[in-house]
Amino acid sequence: EDQVTQSPEALRLQEGESSSLNCSYTVSGLRGLFWYRQDPGKGPEFLFTLYSAGEEKEKERLKATLTKKESFLHITAPKPEDSATYLCAVQRFYFSGNTGKLIFGQGTTLQVKP
């Protein structure tokens, strides 16, 4: 069964204190892994898509990496405005019987204190 596990559930950092969020997955035939950011009262906002092991994507203070079993979201010198819940999701290759829907992890809630 496809499964996505994110850790830690919650993370509190001081402004400027770098850290990483983990997304472990088990899926048959990974087509893509997606990272989203969700602010309270809002819908998830797309950040990155990673397709193959070794791939990296960057956006401002965020960098996402992918291995065959997990993905990391590295946050460098975070600011209070980076506080949010970060969700990862996996998508399998689609074929007969598999429609390629996204399977989300439970998320990591990040709080960055000034």
Added chain:
Amino acid sequence: DAGVIQSPRHEVTEMGQEVTLRCKPISGHDYLFWYRQTMMRGLELLIYFNNNVPIDDSGMPEDRFSAKMPNASFSTLKIQPSEPRDSAVYFCASSREKGQPQHFGDGTRLSIL
């Protein structure tokens, strides 16, 4: 471009009432998704459409839930009759193609008393 638009933002109703949630996807997006988010189960896909046709409804919890997409710019999710356990945030999302990132609306917070 306007994002995904959902209405209402909040809905409070009594058990047994019919609830209709509405969604306008981003123009030009061929895929539309309905999700439900709860603390216990996280974000779960209920159903998705491609070119207005339902493709995967395996996440629809039971017959009380139904979804329609009468045209490319409008979809509804209906619950009849509603129950307290249906209380959740319901999101609509759309994407240009199946493998492309999904763009979410800000959701409808539904409370069934």
